[in-house]
Amino acid sequence: xxxxxxxxxxxxxxxxxxxxxxxxxxxxxxxxxxxxxxxxxxxxxxxxxxxxxxxxxxxxxxxxxxxxxxxxxxxxxxxxxxxxxxxxxxxxxxxxxxxxxxxxxxxxxxxxxxxxxxxxxxxxxxxxxxxxxxxxxxxxxxxxxxxxxxxxxxxxxxxxxxxxxxxxxxxxxxxxxxxxxxxxxxxxxxxxxxxxxxxxxxxxxxxxxxxxxxxxxxxxxxxxxxxxxxxxxxxxxxxxxxxxxxxxxxxxxxxxxxxxxxxxxxxxxxxxxxxxxxxxxxxxxxxxxxxxxxxxxxxxxxxxxxxxxxxxxxxxxxxxxx
Amino acid sequence: xxxxxxxxxxxxxxxxxxxxxxxxxxxxxxxxxxxxxxxxxxxxxxxxxxxxxxxxxxxxxxxxxxxxxxxxxxxxxxxxxxxxxxxxxxxxxxxxxxxxxxxxxxxxxxxxxxxxxxxxxxxxxxxxxxxxxxxxxxxxxxxxxxxxxxxxxxxxxxxxxxxxxxxxxxxxxxxxxxxxxxxxxxxxxxxxxxxxxxxxxxxxxxxxxxxxxxxxxxxxxxxxxxxxxxxxxxxxxxxxxxxxxxxxxxxxxxxxxxxxxxxxxxxxxxxxxxxxxxxxxxxxxxxxxxxxxxxxxxxxxxxxxxxxxxxxxxxxxxxxxxxxxxxxxxxxxxxxxxxxxxxxxxxxxxxxxxxxxxxxxxxxxxxxxxxxxxxxxxxxxxxxxxxxxxxxxxxxxxxxxxxxxxxxxxxxxxxxxxxxxxxxxxxxxxxxxxxxxxxxxxxxxxxxxxxxxxxxxxxxxxxxxxxxxxxxxxxxxxxxxxxxxxxxxxxxxxxxxxxxxxxxxxxxxxxxxxxxxxxxxxxxxxxxxxx
Numbered sequence: 006x007x008x009x010x011x012x013x014x015x016x017x018x019x020x021x022x023x024x025x026x027x028x029x030x031x032x033x034x035x036x037x038x039x040x041x042x043x044x045x046x047x048x049x050x051x052x053x054x055x056x057x058x059x060x061x062x063x064x065x066x067x068x069x070x071x072x073x074x075x076x077x078x079x080x081x082x083x084x085x086x087x088x089x090x091x092x093x094x095x096x097x098x099x100x101x102x103x104x105x106x107x108x109x110x111x112x113x114x115x116x117x118x119x120x121x122x123x124x125x126x127x128x129x130x131x132x133x134x135x136x137x138x139x140x141x142x143x144x145x146x147x148x149x150x151x152x153x154x155x156x157x158x159x160x161x162x163x164x165x166x167x168x169x170x171x172x173x174x175x176x177x178x179x180x181x182x183x184x185x186x187x188x189x190x191x192x193x194x195x196x197x198x199x200x201x202x203x204x205x206x207x208x209x210x211x212x213x214x215x216x217x218x219x220x221x222x223x224x225x226x227x228x229x230x231x232x233x234x235x236x237x238x239x240x241x242x243x244x245x246x247x248x249x250x251x252x253x254x255x256x257x258x259x260x261x262x263x264x265x266x267x268x269x270x271x272x273x274x275x276x277x278x279x280x281x282x283x284x285x286x287x288x289x290x291x292x293x294x295x296x297x298x299x300x301x302x303x304x305x306x307x308x309x310x311x312x313x314x315x316x317x318x319x320x321x322x323x324x325x326x327x
Numbered sequence: 328x329x330x331x332x333x334x335x336x337x338x339x340x341x342x343x344x345x346x347x348x349x350x351x352x353x354x355x356x357x358x359x360x361x362x363x364x365x366x367x368x369x370x371x372x373x374x375x376x377x378x379x380x381x382x383x384x385x386x387x388x389x390x391x392x393x394x395x396x397x398x399x400x401x402x403x404x405x406x407x408x409x410x411x412x413x414x415x416x417x418x419x420x421x422x423x424x425x426x427x428x429x430x431x432x433x434x435x436x437x438x439x440x441x442x443x444x445x446x447x448x449x450x451x452x453x454x455x456x457x458x459x460x461x462x463x464x465x466x467x468x469x470x471x472x473x474x475x476x477x478x479x480x481x482x483x484x485x486x487x488x489x490x491x492x493x494x495x496x497x498x499x500x501x502x503x504x505x506x507x508x509x510x511x512x513x514x515x516x517x518x519x520x521x522x523x524x525x526x527x528x529x530x531x532x533x534x535x536x537x538x539x540x541x542x543x544x545x546x547x548x549x550x551x552x553x554x555x556x557x558x559x560x561x562x563x564x565x566x567x568x569x570x571x572x573x574x575x576x577x578x579x580x581x582x583x584x585x586x587x588x589x590x591x592x593x594x595x596x597x598x599x600x601x602x603x604x605x606x607x608x609x610x611x612x613x614x615x616x617x618x619x620x621x622x623x624x625x626x627x628x629x630x631x632x633x634x635x636x637x638x639x640x641x642x643x644x645x646x647x648x649x650x651x652x653x654x655x656x657x658x659x660x661x662x663x664x665x666x667x668x669x670x671x672x673x674x675x676x677x678x679x680x681x682x683x684x685x686x687x688x689x690x691x692x693x694x695x696x697x698x699x700x701x702x703x704x705x706x707x708x709x710x711x712x713x714x715x716x717x718x719x720x721x722x723x724x725x726x727x728x729x730x731x732x733x734x735x736x737x738x739x740x741x742x743x744x745x746x747x748x749x750x751x752x753x754x755x756x757x758x759x760x761x762x763x764x765x766x767x768x769x770x771x772x773x774x775x776x777x778x779x780x781x782x783x784x785x786x787x788x789x790x791x792x793x794x795x796x797x798x799x800x801x802x803x804x805x806x807x808x809x810x811x812x813x814x815x816x817x818x819x820x821x822x823x824x825x826x827x828x829x830x831x832x833x834x835x836x837x838x839x840x841x842x843x844x845x846x847x848x849x850x851x852x853x854x855x856x857x858x
Binding site: 091095109110182269270284287288 | 728
């Protein structure tokens with residue numbers, strides 16, 4: 006079995022291969038490209054096999070996440086009915102016509118779960134990419150320049166991190182108003198300080214590296230050093246932060262919707278569905294069971310995948326890979 | 328033989344003692360705190376200038392009116408601060424003789440000057456008093472304090488429902504010196520009344536508490552030491568509190584739904600009484616007639632046609648309601664159009680196919696690719712659920728809505744200012760049992776809840792004629808005409824259904840009677856708690 010990826014430097018190439026990105030250089034002839042394609046396919050298969058053996062739970066997580074992504078993308082085709090169509094009898098128990106039953110307004114729960122996957126994934130991805138990216142850039146820049154600006158910015162981070170996250174999210178939603186976009190903004194604000202603090206600690210060690218010193222000696226500007234040498238070397242941490250925080254964002258979104266401050270009430274949010282279900286726990290327990298299951302499975306899958314990626318990128322946990 | 332004698336003696340003794348025990352059980356007992364709840368935070372507490380039930384309920388026990396509904400027999404109107412009253416032969420002048428020796432909660436004496444100050448306040452058009460003022464303004468010509476304990480109210484015309492209006496729970500008397508000191512009654516410290524309870528505290532979003540007024544003008548009342556109203560906004564919280572026995576009764580809005588009542592019955596069993604009630608409340612859909620897209624009557628008509636009121640009653644009210652009608656035959660008797668007639672009208676008839684096709688054409692005529700509207704909803708009761716149902720029905724005709732929610736008091740403030748396009752659901756409870764109440768509350772140009780800014784001279788004229796008409800049959804014909812006109816036209820407020828539901832009372836609560844409106848009998852003046 007090949008030890009892939011062997012070095013940290015190999016990880017971007019392996020990741021690129023995993024998502025099917027072209028890894029060949031410009032000017033390579035057609036024959037060698039075909040050969041590279043075969044190598045790439047074999048590489049992906051081997052990498053997957055290696056990943057499955059090395060991280061079986063991670064693979065399970067990846068499968069769950071893949072199902073979530075496919076469900077979200079194909080929601081219009083997969084959902085048997087419109088998520089807002091209250092055209093059916095209320096409180097129909099799960100059966101052949103409605104596999105997950107209907108809710109208190111006569112809507113098909115399966116259709117709402119399917120559309121809810123799209124909303125959860127959209128909110129999770131958008132807020133995390135936005136929040137973690139802003140936080141990462143903030144952390145890198147302040148770490149690199151240091152001094153008073155770093156001290157002040159870290160006190161701002163301290164202040165934001167001192168607030169309980171759900172309270173901060175509730176306050177932000179109360180101030181911004183109820184909409185999906187505002188949920189994304191609130192979650193991004195919630196995620197930014199943690200990302201800034203984490204990436205800053207990585208950037209602090211990178212800026213002391215000899216290659217940074219060499220770049221500076223060669224006359225590179227500080228901004229060039231940041232974007233050409235520091236930022237690329239924080240990517241592994243960035244990817245782990247993104248993966249781990251998507252699950253967190255989905256849970257917080259569900260929590261906000263459960264408390265009536267998340268997505269607008271008619272949007273098929275899993276958290277909102279849970280709230281509706283609490284009104285009829287005795288009459289229609291399936292109203293809370295299925296959205297609860299969807300949230301649990303999604304978070305479980307994302308956490309398994311996130312943990313595996315963290316394990317793969319953490320040198321202390323990579324064992325014989327170094 | 329001896330044992331038989333002993334048995335006879337025991338039975339005899341029990342026969343003597345048990346009625347006494349039973350009598351003691353029925354004899355009002357002083358003390359105890361009644362726990363109640365209110366569906367939303369009231370915000371401003373000015374009972375004359377606000378219209379939500381949460382405001383009236385929060386201060387009901389603090390004030391007295393000139394007249395009120397008898398707590399022991401709520402269908403009857405009796406004197407409250409007025410000992411007695413008389414009407415002139417032409418029916419245009421009412422003279423109220425006030426109780427003597429009544430004091431405000433701050434110790435100041437109550438006089439006719441207070442009554443005049445109150446009535447002048449609500450009758451002032453600039454004050455826009457949405458309940459009491461809205462009812463009295465079209466009728467009352469002048470108010471005069473004859474002496475310290477006599478007040479005379481002259482009417483513009485003999486008006487059939489005048490006594491009902493004066494006895495309404497919104498037309499309570501405030502102190503002149505308090506109005507002068509605070510300017511209005513919005514703040515907790517301005518809650519100084521002559522009622523059975525003093526206003527003790529108001530913690531926002533948490534609790535409102537009254538304490539016994541030991542100097543209440545009816546000796547021996549109230550029985551309770553106080554009343555606590557917990558602010559419970561969500562249906563599941565209200566139900567949980569009821570199931571846990573933390574509240575003693577629920578008698579107002581929102582009523583429990585059938586499934587909730589069944590769940591409560593299972594949890595509390597014989598400890599409570601549950602009853603299905605009409606609550607004199609209409610479920611409406613509002614559209615703002617000065618803002619697109621509903622500035623065009625075609626769009627309003629389209630909404631009227633597309634609403635499936637039977638489905639809304641079945642799903643949102645779990646069947647407890649009367650769909651379609653403008654006036655509820657159960658409450659307004661023959662003043663209401665016959666149900667059979669209403670059920671055949673476009674917008675109400677079943678099946679809906681023809682009406683939906685017609686509604687779709689009306690929307691497409693102005694918006695070929697459909698239209699988006701923002702639906703403003705107060706997040707109280709099951710309004711959010713109802714709004715989703717209404718929007719689901721309107722999507723069929725190309726009206727796509729997104730919901731924007733408001734806290735209870737904030738929503739009322741927005742609606743009152745007309746800062747909305749579409750209200751997919753809003754209940755309005757009647758203040759009295761008079762059939763004309765609905766029109767002066769919602770449909771006339773100056774109506775307190777005419778939030779959609781609709782103005783139709785024909786409705787104004789008919790509503791005024793209805794108030795003036797003292798002959799019952801002719802009055803009935805006028806109200807039938809208004810109802811037919813509303814059902815065939817495009818008003819800004821569309822009637823969906825008259826709301827019914829379930830209420831409960833803990834069996835320890837005595838002396839309480841359900842009243843004809845959700846506002847009456849909220850003073851708890853004769854309520855007491857059995858051990």
